[in-house]
Amino acid sequence: MLVERTQNPTHGDYSVTLPLKLARTLRRPPITIANELAAAMALPPSFGRTTVAAPGFINVTLEPAWLQAQLASIADAAERWGRSEIGRGVKVQVEFVSANPTGPLLFSHARGAVVGDVTARILAASGFDVQREYYVNDRGRQIRLLGESIQARMIDRPVPEGGYSGDYIAEIATEATARAISPEPVTLSEFGVEWVQRRIQEDLARLDVRHDQLFLESSLYAGWDQETMAKLASLGRVAQHDGATWFKSDSGKDEVIIKRDGYPTYFWSDVLYHRDKFEKRGFDRVVDVWGADHQGQIGRVREALGVLGIDPQRLAVLLVQLVSVKRGEETVRMSRRAGVGISLKEMLDEVGPDAVRYFFLLRSADAQMEFDVDLARRQSSENPVYYAQYAHARLANVLTFGAGVSAQPALGRLDSEWELELMRVMLRWPDVVREAAEAREPHRLAFFTDELAAAIHRFYKNCRVVTEDAPLTAARLLLSRAAKTTIGNALGLMGVAAPDRM
RNA sequence: GUCCCCGUAGCUCAGCCUGGAUAGAGCACUGGCCUCCGGAGCCAGGAGCACAGGUUCAAAUCCUGUCGGGGACACCA
Structure with a gap:
């Protein structure tokens, strides 16, 4: 029997609509059922008063003394x-932020940070055994580009095609020079990732967001990849054609996992990563907080998990929708892809962490939102x-x-x-x-x-x-x-x- | 073309999953309230479920379609 809260206080504190729903199957008037049910509930009078209202509601009003x-x-x-213990004994991971370490956090990242952080806090308060994780893409083309961009800055050459050119690149280059870091792209990539990661952690700390673990993508390629590949192959799910390696999907649309150039795709890393979470580390449940632009990824990852014998229901993906920023009459849409936008640091300086957090929490994560800077910074x-x-x-x-x-x-x-x-x-x-x-x-x-x-x-x-x-x-x-x-x-x-x- | 999110008051958004009895809040606007613990507060006012069907005793809520806004559909990340 479902007891719900009344929408209108004049009806009391709780209400039961079961009589209305039973009327048809019992073929009796709901009001009669309500009267009998109310009598049978026999709540202690010190707790509340039970009344029946037409056409068949049972309402309970709590006693002031109670x-x-x-x-x-x-x-x-x-x-x-x-606090409660409803999650006792359940190991759950919340993975959030996970922005690429190729530049400082943007304001749009902050929404995922806040949603993920508070979700983790709520789960912990409910007795779940929670682990908070940040997944670091520390390899791949973007990381190589970061190193090359820093190098270009150091030896005064033009930024490579698709490279990075923000002020922070200059800062990193200056620091690398001062420390006599050798201007090799590989070394500089490593140095740059560390530098950016530190900067990201600083911003997150100001937002009071902390992770228990940074998980490096590169760690997935120390054997786990081969092991997983072998398992998929034994299941008949791997194909080779067009110079690439593919995951054979039930949808008929296969997915590339190893590109023609020999590098793995992000999809493959995601598969390895999620298999690691469930299989190696034994999380009962995983919550991923992703930007809305990763929506297309969910189905594929779920399918791959299912193929690997992991119930996809154990993975919940919280899609965080886009944020636009309104300043005066001007509205700026934040796009992660475009890589342009307002930095988190700038916004923290302007409105402070409490307003940033509270404003994000005043919207459900799956709704696009407009952040009104003028309102948020008003001290009134x-x-x-x-x-x-x-x-x-x-x-x-x-x-x-x-x-x-x-x-x-x-x-x-x-x-x-x-x-x-x-x-x-x-x-x-x-x-x-x-x-x-x-x-x-x-x-x-x-x-x-x-x-x-x-x-x-x-x-x-x-x-x-x-x-x-x-x-x-x-x-x-x-x-x-x-x-x-x-x-x-x-x-x-x-x-x-x-x-x-x- | 296919998939996902959204469409509720002038503006920004809850409520939809799990259908119920007059649909809520903030901002903006208008008008009131400081003898007394902090007026960053309180009280009052108007205005709304995109549209069309369907299911149901009952639809903002479930189903179908249309329209509108955003996102995703790469050997990008």
Whole structure:
């Protein structure tokens, strides 16, 4: 039997629509079924009141006393409030960012970084054994081009066709010269990848994004490639023609895995990499956070996994859609392919990490979005980040203000619409975390946080906390403590600061 | 041509997976609220499910089609 939340508070807290659905099969009026079912549920009266509404809803309204009784345990649970163990014993990897180390991160990469990071935080809070990984393409044509581009800069030659020419190339060249690095493309590639990787980690650190492991693509080619190739061949899935090696697909459209020039394709690396994740490292589940432009890759990788005897359902791909940036009247579309756009560093300098994170989380990952820079950088009420942070700071302030009060809290007197509403909202928190984990939808946290902040501000406005009335003051302080815990945990899971003062 | 995402208020977006009872928020706009814990706040106001069919007692939500925006369909990465 499905119990859902009501959409309209006047109907109570929970509702059951089962009678409506059963009416046809039972061939009885839904209202009759509802009455019988409601009687059979027999909820303890201290928990809630059950009513039946036409044409066949069963509604449950929580008792104020039950709501009030939850406050102490919320406040005491502190950072544990909202955590669960639904993922206990499940090993899951979240792979995200994984931008090529051929240049500093662009703002468009940041969306994947935030979505991946918060997804990992949510899964960890839900008891999953989470590993966060960054896949580094440290070989291949782009990497050779990076080395050649640095070399060109060092010995003052034109940048090679399709090479890199940003300011950072000059910086790397200067540093390489200063350190007397030999101007060979291979050496410079290595030096450049390291330099860029360091720079990427700096940017990510400012966003408070960390990985447990950097996984090098090159490590896949120390035998694992041959082993996998042999396995595929034994399954009759490898073909040679047109000078290349192909994966034989059920779709009839074969995929190149080794090019005519002898180099492997990205597809082949992806196959090796994902087989490594499941087979070698034993992840039960893998979440890949990819840019929308990699959408075409999903089907092929899934098929190859299936062929190799790995259930493709264990791989979930979170496609993060494109971001455009709006500055004043101007809108810039960020394109990864074109390689042009605003750098992450620039945006961090301009709007700060909290706004970057919160704004990305206010959109579901699979929707294209527009990032309004002017709004994000505004240090005022229009900015949703401050709205949430201010709610936290207000509670911190009132708790300090009332710190001296000691009395037995009169919980039963927390019965105004604002107090009850605040309790109802914050009691949803564990469900929000669980649902966000199951659906892998980090944006749910931001929407919840916004609602919670609104409830906090309304409570604060309408219910003066610290007064001469000590028992009531004690009760409202407890409510404040529980609410501060909840919004603090929500901001924490999003990686957004929860300041006590602003 | 095939596949994927999107189309909800003037603008930016939730809600759709798992169909229910008056469809939400922020920004913008208009008008109110500071004797008292922080006004980065609160209260009030208008306006919307792209279109057309279908399924259902019930459709923003599921199915089909059309239109519109974006992305993907390489021996690129």
